[in-house]
Amino acid sequence: MRQRPPLRALVLAALLVLVGILLLLMADLLDRQFALTTLGVVGLVIGLALFLAASILARSMRVEIVLDQTGYRLEGPVRSDGGAWTDVTKVTRGPDRITMHRKDGTRMQLVVTRGGRADLDALGEDIASRLDNDRGYSQH
DSSP states (O other): OOOOOOHHHHHHHHHHHHHHHHHHHHHHHTTOOHHHHHHHHHHHHHHHHHHHHHHHHHHHTOOEEEEOSSEEEEEOSSOEEEEEGGGEEEEEEOSSEEEEEETTSOEEEEEOOTTOHHHHHHHHHHHHHHHHHHHTSOOO
16 A cells, blocks of 8 residues: 655655755856855755655555455554454444454554545455454355
């Protein structure tokens, strides 16, 4: 599942790069004004650094969800989690998330991006089917 990219950070990075370039162009037109050149370079460097950080963050937010007959597993670059279907007591659904409640009182939330409702619907149906199979309600 892909998560929503950090749009605010990307927009801010683009604006900083644009302002930096404009300041550098103005410095060139005004015979290399040191203050404008310095501000332009600083804006450009900060904008590019913010863009790089936002890109790395967006990549680290991706999670692979693996469902099988015995349980589920979430694998991401930052952390992994999982469990058996027998440990799941309840599953609830919100507009942008599925929450699995476990016997030990902990919860695991699967949050999807805006516009990822089809992914959430398919994942919810698959979880429900596997829970039904685990509890003997149906055999698929």
